[in-house]
Amino acid sequence: MPTPLPVPGPGPERRRRLQLAALEAGPAHPDQLDLLTSCGNGTHPAEQRSGTRHHPQRSIERRDDEGPFSWWNEMRPRFFKGFHRCLPALAGAGNDLIVEHVIEFRTWRESLSRLLADFDVFLVGVHCDLAEIDRRERERGDRRIGEGRSHVETDGIHTFGPYDYEVDTSDGVSTTLTQSVVTAWRSRGTRRAMSGKS
Structure with missing residues (x-):
């Protein structure tokens, strides 16, 4: 039986292209x-x-x-x-x-920081006007009304630590907003919000 050829792992250039392609493709659909x-x-x-x-x-x-x-x-x-x-x-x-x-709980953030400590994590904080969150929940019809608001007001999801980048989606997700995330990711430094490394 012939020996299988080794499969080369993704090098830095290929990894960067894959990350960029994933970012430019936009967020995954929830059905995934x-x-x-x-x-x-x-x-x-x-x-x-x-x-x-x-x-x-x-x-x-x-x-x-x-x-x-x-x-x-x-x-x-x-x-x-x-x-x-x-x-x-x-x-x-x-x-x-x-x-x-x-990331609903501080313990989740702490756990994710430990689990992902060895990886290049770029954490984006997504904000939205609370009235707009309520409106979207009503329009979707498949969410408990007030759940998004409670994440912000009760759970305090934006108080658990810093982000690498932040966006406000109150007016929707435009091409400009999406591109700003890609630009921030491309120009990221060595500091990481999740790990606390600088």
Whole structure:
């Protein structure tokens, strides 16, 4: 049997091109989360409801109030703990990532700082007028009204530490705004908000 040829890893130039291509492609669509949440595809919905199987087909979409699939008490904490651990695994395998994520708790930020300490993380803070957040939630129809506002007013998501760059999306996401993120990323220095390195 012939020996397989070694596959070269991405060099600095290729890595930079991949990162730039990912940035210029824009943010991932939320539906891409389906790739991360379709575990247990063989589990029948009746089995899920009865609790006889503990492998939800699409765990992030379940919103049970109680039982083994209680979203807030059972599924959500485990999902995000696993999600955060996925990031260094994916990046460590050579993938360049754009991650859209609300860092809801200070402990999440601290955990992500530890998990991603060995990676080049460029953290963008996304702000929006609270009334506009409320309006968007009503328009979408698939969000708990007031959830976005509570992240800012109650959870204090913008108080956990600095960002590498900040944008305000109250007037929408224009090409100019998107380009400003790319420009800031291209000109980034060695200091990183997540790691505290300077």
